[in-house]
Amino acid sequence: MARFACTRCGKCCISLGRHIRIERSISSAYHYCRVAVTGELLPVAVHPRHREIFESGKKDPSWCPFLRKEEGDLFTCTIYETRPHLCREFMCRTMLIYNRENREAGYVKGRRTLVTSDPVLESAWKEIDSDTSEAALKERLRNHGYRAERLE
Numbered sequence: 001m002a003r004f005a006c007t008r009c010g011k012c013c014i015s016l017g018r019h020i021r022i023e024r025s026i027s028s029a030y031h032y033c034r035v036a037v038t039g040e041l042l043p044v045a046v047h048p049r050h051r052e053i054f055e056s057g058k059k060d061p062s063w064c065p066f067l068r069k070e071e072g073d074l075f076t077c078t079i080y081e082t083r084p085h086l087c088r089e090f091m092c093r094t095m096l097i098y099n100r101e102n103r104e105a106g107y108v109k110g111r112r113t114l115v116t117s118d119p120v121l122e123s124a125w126k127e128i129d130s131d132t133s134e135a136a137l138k139e140r141l142r143n144h145g146y147r148a149e150r151l152e
């Protein structure tokens with residue numbers, strides 16, 4: 001199993017924006033955060049190293065209120081250490097798929113959503129039933145020359 005590596009592209013936090021809000025602020029650094037989809041209400045703290053960017057960094061009203069854009073198009077969660085459970089659980093990629101040359105040919109989002117620009121992989125994937133076990137799925141992909149690796 002390989003480790004999931006977040007590239008800080010910010011896509012998930014931008015789309016989660018409509019589900020996360022500041023319910024109450026205790027100070028500029030301490031807030032109560034509400035996660036609308038789960039109902040979770042939790043105290044969060046802006047980390048001291050992010051306080052400046054939280055106050056004056058680039059933000060957008062449609063994003064999560066704790067997200068800030070930094071130089072180089074990198075996004076930062078300013079409450080990363082105290083972020084909601086939903087954010088801790090989220091992984092935009094659950095599996096990587098490599099071709100015969102050991103190059104990444106695609107990845108899986110969520111349980112079984114393939115993202116690829118490789119038509120051969122796409123067609124092989126379509127032949128695999130969605131309830132096929134992971135071991136069988138890997139075997140089927142192997143037969144087509146691909147290797148799947150689960151991310152954790």
Ligand code: SF4
Pocket residue numbers: 005006007008009010011012013090091092093
């Ligand atoms: S979890 Fe995925 S979508 Fe979210 S910032 Fe990291 S790489 Fe981007």
Ligand code: SF4
Pocket residue numbers: 012013014016017020064065066067076077078079080083084087
């Ligand atoms: S709390 Fe942090 S990890 Fe969660 S959506 Fe907002 S910026 Fe992203």
